Amino acid sequence: MSDDPTFKPGLEGVVAAETELSSVDGQKGELIIAGFPLEELAANARFEEVCYLLWHGELPDQPTLKTFRTTMASYRELPAATFSLLAEAAKHGASPMDALRMATGTFDLDVAGESDMVKAKAITARVPPAIATYWRLLNDREVIPPRHDLSRSSNYLYMLTGEVPGPETVRGLETYLNTVSDHGLNASTFAARVIIATESDMVSAVTGAIGALKGPLHGGAPGPALDMVFEIGSADRAETFIREKLDRGERLMGFGHRVYKVRDPRADVLARAAERMYRAEGDMALYELAKHVEATAIRLLDECKPGRNLRTNVEFYTALLLHGIGLDTPIFTPTFAMGRVAGWIGHCFEQQRNGRLIRPESAYIGQKGRQWVPIEQR
Ligand code: COA
Numbered sequence: 530m531s532d533d534p535t536f537k538p539g540l541e542g543v544v545a546a547e548t549e550l551s552s553v554d555g556q557k558g559e560l561i562i563a564g565f566p567l568e569e570l571a572a573n574a575r576f577e578e579v580c581y582l583l584w585h586g587e588l589p590d591q592p593t594l595k596t597f598r599t600t601m602a603s604y605r606e607l608p609a610a611t612f613s614l615l616a617e618a619a620k621h622g623a624s625p626m627d628a629l630r631m632a633t634g635t636f637d638l639d640v641a642g643e644s645d646m647v648k649a650k651a652i653t654a655r656v657p658p659a660i661a662t663y664w665r666l667l668n669d670r671e672v673i674p675p676r677h678d679l680s681r682s683s684n685y686l687y688m689l690t691g692e693v694p695g696p697e698t699v700r701g702l703e704t705y706l707n708t709v710s711d712h713g714l715n716a717s718t719f720a721a722r723v724i725i726a727t728e729s730d731m732v733s734a735v736t737g738a739i740g741a742l743k744g745p746l747h748g749g750a751p752g753p754a755l756d757m758v759f760e761i762g763s764a765d766r767a768e769t770f771i772r773e774k775l776d777r778g779e780r781l782m783g784f785g786h787r788v789y790k791v792r793d794p795r796a797d798v799l800a801r802a803a804e805r806m807y808r809a810e811g812d813m814a815l816y817e818l819a820k821h822v823e824a825t826a827i828r829l830l831d832e833c834k835p836g837r838n839l840r841t842n843v844e845f846y847t848a849l850l851l852h853g854i855g856l857d858t859p860i861f862t863p864t865f866a867m868g869r870v871a872g873w874i875g876h877c878f879e880q881q882r883n884g885r886l887i888r889p890e891s892a893y894i895g896q897k898g899r900q901w902v903p904i905e906q907r
Contacts, residue, residue: 534890534892536892539787540889541787545714545719545887545889546714546719546722546876546879546880546884547883548713548714548876548879549563549586549879550562550563550583550711550872550875550876550879551563551711551712551713551872552713553712553713553788553789555786555788555789555790555791556790556791557791558789558791558792558793558794559794560712560794560795562579562582562583562707562710562711563582563583563586563711565582567708567794567795567798568794568797568798570707571704571707571708571798571802572704572707572798572801572802574703574707575594575680575703576680576681576682576703576706576707576710576868576871577594577597577598577601577680577681578594579706579707579710579871580597580601580653580710580871580874581593581594581597583710583711583871583872583874583875584646584649584871584874584875584878598680598681600650601650601653601654601681602654602677602681602684603654603677604640604650604651604654604655605654605655605658605675605677605684606658606674606675607632607655607658607659607662608635608636608638608639610635610638611632611635611636611638611655611659612662614631614632614635615628615631615632615659615662615663615666616666618631618632618663619663619666619667622667624859625660625663625664625667625859625860625862625863626739626742626743626749626862626863626866627743628659628663628667629656629659629660629663629739629863629866630736630739630740630743632655632659632663633652633655633656633659633732633735633736633739634732634736636648636651636652636655636659636732636735637651637652637730637731637732639651645730645731645877645878645881648730648731648732649731649874649877649878652731652732652735652870652874653681653870653871653874654681656863656866656867656870657681657682657684657685657688657867658675658684658685658688660685660860660863660864660866660867661673661685661688661689662688664689664857664859664860665688665689673687673688673689673691674688675688679693680699680703682699682702682703682706683699685702685867686698686699686702686854686855689856689860690855694854695810697805697806697809697810698806698810698854698855700802701802701803701805701806701850701853701854702854704798704799704802704850705799705802705847705850705851705854705864705868706864706867706868706871707868708795708798708799708843708868709795709843709847709865709868709869710868710869710871710872711869711871711872711875711876712795712869712872713788715747716741716742716744716746716747717738717739717741717742717747717748717869717873718738718869718872718873718876719741720734720737720738720740720741721734721735721737721738721873721876721877722734722876722877722880722884722887723737723887724737724738725876725877725880725881725884726880726884726885726886726887727886731874731877734873734877735870735873735874735877738866738869738870738873739866742862742865742866742869743862745782748862748865748866748869749862750782750783750842750844751782751783751844751845751847751848751851751858751861751862751865752848752858752859752861752862753782753783754782754783754844754845754847754848755848755849755852755858755861756858757770757774757781757782757783757822758815758818758819758822758848758849761818761822762818763818764817764818764821764822767821767822767825767826768825768829771822771825771826771829772829772833775829775830775833775834776833781826781830781839782844782845783826783841783842783844783845783848784826784827784830784839784840784841784842784845785830785837785839785840785842786840786842789840789842790838790840791838791840792840792841793840793841793842793843795842795843795846796840796841796842796843796845796846799843799846799847799849799850800846800849802846802850803816803846803849803850803853804816806850806853806854807849807853811853812853815849815852816849816853819845819846819849823841823845826841827839827840827841847861847865848861851864
C-alpha cells in the first residue's frame with residue numbers, strides 16, 4: 530500500500546501525469562494548448578499544425594508543414610481489410626463510434642513495421658475517411674474515395690457529401706478540431722496513456738481511447754444536447770421543458786464539468802465560431818433558440834443544484850457548430866475523435882518519453898476469511 534491509501538472516487542484531484550501538452554485551469558476557465566491560449570490557437574491554426582505542435586512541441590515552418598501535410602495525406606486510403614470491416618459493420622447497423630473503434634484496430638495493417646511517427650500519421654489520416662466511408666455505407670450511398678489535394682478537414686466533408694466545402698465551413702470545422710485536440714488528463718487520454726505505458730502500441734492506445742470517448746459522460750453528449758434544443762423547439766417552451774427534466778432527476782447534456790467550475794472556455798470559442806457560421810450561411814433562428822436554451826438551463830441549474838456551478842461545457846456548442854457545418858448527429862462523437870486523436874497521440878509520445886507503468890492501487894472492501902465450499906455442497 531502507498532503512504533496515502535485514501536480512496537479518491539473517479540481519481541478526482543489526483544495528479545497522475547506531467548504534461549507539456551495542455552493546461553486546464555478549472556477555476557479560471559482557462560485552457561492552454563502547448564503554451565498557446567486556446568482562443569488564439571483554435572481560430573488561427575490549421576489542424577495539421579496543431580498535430581505537429583502536439584507531437585513535436587513546436588509550430589512547423591512552411592516547408593515542414595507542407596511535407597507533414599503531404600505525408601499525412603498519403604495515408605488517406607483505407608487498408609482493404611478496414612473497408613471490408615466497415616462494410617460488414619454497416620450490414621449489422623453498428624453505431625458510427627463502434628465502427629470507428631473496429632476500424633481503428635486495422636489502421637496500422639500496412640505500416641506495422643514502421644516507426645511510431647509513421648503509425649501516428651497513418652492513424653490520424655485515416656480517422657476521417659473511416660468515418661465518412663462508414664456513414665455513406667450505413668446510409669446506402671456510394672463511397673467517395675479520398676482526395677489528396679484537400680486538407681484533412683476539407684477532404685472529410687468532401688468524402689461525406691461529394692462536394693468540396695467553402696472556406697467558412699472548413700474554418701468552422703478546423704476551429705472545432707483544434708478546440709478539442711487536447712484537454713489535460715481526460716478519460717480517453719488517460720486510457721491511451723495507461724495502454725501505451727505498458728509498452729503496448731499506438732493503435733491499441735487510440736482504439737482504447739475511442740472506447741472511452743464513446744460514453745455520454747465524455748464525448749457522447751453533443752448529440753443529445755442538440756436533440757434537447759430541437760425537442761424544445763421554441764423559446765417559450767424552454768423553461769417548462771428543462772424544469773421537468775431536472776425534476777425527474779435527469780442531467781442536461783452539454784452542462785457541467787468535472788474540472789471547470791466556471792464556463793468551459795471551449796464553449797466560448799465554439800459559440801463564436803458557431804455564431805460566425807450561422808450568420809454567414811446558417812439558420813440564425815436555431816442559433817438564437819440555442820442561446821435562449823443555454824441561458825434558461827444555467828438559471829434553472831443554479832436554482833435546482835445550488836452551489837454546484839454547473840455551466841455550459843464544450844458539447845453544447847459543439848452540437849450547434851457541427852450541425853451548422855452540415856454533419857448528422859450520429860457522427861458528432863466520431864468527429865470529436867477526429868480532433869482528439871492529435872492529443873491522444875501526443876500523450877502517447879510523451880508517455881513513451883517520460884512515463885512509467887501506470888498502476889494505481891485499489892482498496893479491498895470485500896469479505897475475508899471465507900471458506901471454500903465444494904460445488905456439490907452449495
Ligand atoms: N445536469 C443536471 N445535473 C447535473 C449535471 C447536469 N448536466 N451535471 C452534474 N449535475 C449534478 C449531479 O446530479 C450532482 O447532483 P447531486 O449532488 O444533487 O447528486 C452534482 O451535479 C454533481 O455531479 P457529479 O456527477 O458529481 O459531477 P461530475 O464531476 O462527476 O460530472 C459530468 C461531470 C460532465 C459527468 C456531469 O456534469 C454530466 O453528466 N454532464 C452532462 C453530460 C455532458 O455534458 N458530458 C460532456 C462533458 S464535456
